[in-house]
Amino acid sequence: MKLELLYFDSCPNWRIAAERLDDVATRHGLTVNRRLVTTPEEAETGRFRGSPTILLDGEDPFASGDEPVGLACRVYQTPDGPAVSPTTEQLEAILDA
Numbered sequence: 522m523k524l525e526l527l528y529f530d531s532c533p534n535w536r537i538a539a540e541r542l543d544d545v546a547t548r549h550g551l552t553v554n555r556r557l558v559t560t561p562e563e564a565e566t567g568r569f570r571g572s573p574t575i576l577l578d579g580e581d582p583f584a585s586g587d588e589p590v591g592l593a594c595r596v597y598q599t600p601d602g603p604a605v606s607p608t609t610e611q612l613e614a615i616l617d618a
Contacts, residue, residue: 522616525554525576532572532594534605542575545612564591571595573606575615582615583607 524546528535539555546553558569568574570588572595574581583597596603599611607615 522551523554523576523578524551524616525556525579527556527558527567527569527574527576528572529558529592531592534594535573538573538575538606541606541609541612545609545616549616551616558592561591575607575612577615582618583611 524542526535526539526542528539539553542553556567558564558567558572563569568576568581568590569592570581570584570590571593574595575583588595594605596605597607597611598604599608601608
């Protein structure tokens with residue numbers, strides 16, 4: 522299983538997602554590969570739907586299909602409402618699926 526975190530430095534939200542994702546990945550014996558996205562072209566090629574974007578085997582398990590691709594901060598829907606990162610429980614669920 523390949524787990525990636527795509528981000529860009531201008532948006533601090535990726536740090537929260539990275540911390541949660543690293544914690545969950547460690548419990549599953551996985552490593553998180555981080556990829557810095559710096560240009561609109563990289564965003565398009567990498568299907569970067571904002572910072573942070575989490576890919577599991579190259580797919581975005583949190584995408585609904587209507588998120589724009591580009592260099593922007595991303596908002597996730599969580600049980601507690603919109604947030605800058607999926608919850609630990611949401612991350613656990615995608616790795617357990």
